Amino acid sequence: MTIPARVHFCWIGTSLPWAYVFAILSAAERSGLPEIILHHTDVLDDGAELRALQDASGVRLSRIDSLACLAEAGGALGVGNGLAALFQALASPVMRTDVLRAAILYLQGGIYLDLDTVTTSSLRPLLDTPQFVGSEFIVWPQSVRASRSPLVWARHLALDVMRKVLRRLPHGWKAFRRVEKFYFRGVNNAVMGAEAGSPLFRAYLQAMLKVPPARYTEAYALGPDLLQAVVDRYEADDLVIQDPQVFYPLPPRISELWFRIDPGARLNAVLSAETLVVHWYASVRTKSRVALINPQYVREHRSHQLYSALVCSCISSLPEAA
Numbered sequence: 001m002t003i004p005a006r007v008h009f010c011w012i013g014t015s016l017p018w019a020y021v022f023a024i025l026s027a028a029e030r031s032g033l034p035e036i037i038l039h040h041t042d043v044l045d046d047g048a049e050l051r052a053l054q055d056a057s058g059v060r061l062s063r064i065d066s067l068a069c070l071a072e073a074g075g076a077l078g079v080g081n082g083l084a085a086l087f088q089a090l091a092s093p094v095m096r097t098d099v100l101r102a103a104i105l106y107l108q109g110g111i112y113l114d115l116d117t118v119t120t121s122s123l124r125p126l127l128d129t130p131q132f133v134g135s136e137f138i139v140w141p142q143s144v145r146a147s148r149s150p151l152v153w154a155r156h157l158a159l160d161v162m163r164k165v166l167r168r169l170p171h172g173w174k175a176f177r178r179v180e181k182f183y184f185r186g187v188n189n190a191v192m193g194a195e196a197g198s199p200l201f202r203a204y205l206q207a208m209l210k211v212p213p214a215r216y217t218e219a220y221a222l223g224p225d226l227l228q229a230v231v232d233r234y235e236a237d238d239l240v241i242q243d244p245q246v247f248y249p250l251p252p253r254i255s256e257l258w259f260r261i262d263p264g265a266r267l268n269a270v271l272s273a274e275t276l277v278v279h280w281y282a283s284v285r286t287k288s289r290v291a292l293i294n295p296q297y298v299r300e301h302r303s304h305q306l307y308s309a310l311v312c313s314c315i316s317s318l319p320e321a322a
Helices: 018-030 048-055 066-077 082-089 093-108 124-128 150-168 172-182 199-208 224-233 254-259 287-292 295-301 306-314
Strands: 006-011 035-040 059-063 110-113 117-119 131-138 184-194 239-242 277-279
Touching: 006 018, 006 093, 018 035, 018 048, 018 059, 018 117, 018 287, 018 295, 018 306, 048 059, 066 082, 066 093, 066 199, 082 093, 082 199, 093 110, 093 184, 093 199, 117 306, 131 199, 150 172, 150 254, 172 254, 184 224, 184 277, 199 224, 254 306, 295 306
Parallel strands: 006 035, 006 110, 035 059, 131 239
Antiparallel strands: 110 184, 117 277, 131 184
């Protein structure tokens, strides 16, 4: 095994919602890895959510000094305080996490998971490679958004309309799988892993420093857009790009179906034997659902909602909400 047997999560803020607690608890129970670390920049609010993490076997809460971490990574890269300065220049917590997660992987190695995930199976098979990222099916990669070709835009507008129609259908994910081959298969930084000192993450961090400040307000400028560009330029043969079903069994927008109330929904029909992690995209239209989710919610909805069924299947003993 080349990637260290540990999982990293990052959180900027004091209040950690239950949905994100479930991400950590599922990794502790299902990943098969002995060390699950939540790197948090602030003192976490006391409550049932924090106590559930403190009581979980294998979970370590680690208060991180972001600037010190980034200064260390900058020193290793030979860029001084460049990463720390970049972090301070960013207003978005999401973009700050883009920088922090890459620095943690570069310094420590391991597997990084976003908090809008649920781990479904052992992650040990992912350790047998120096570095990996996952891919997903999307409509609007940066290369298309920057295109001036009417034909390119017409094609992707048609794909966008098709996706919008399918996400409204009760079992639209089934129909999407018949047309997914027409969509762009791009990389995402919600699930990725590497050994310490990884050349891919070295290149990724260095590329972050070349992004012009005018793009610091663009949602994906330091995340999937930049990672895609780095992966496209990467020439070594030690990078594995995992297929979409491994981490992203339902793609963006279609992922709303995780939260659809549907008594006929069957979790085993959505997941495949290859699925190790489910990324359910809190950043895409389902964000409002996060406030509703707690242990009682998933118990009550597990028979007629895919997300609740997923959580209940991956965490054998749900904590109490109070």
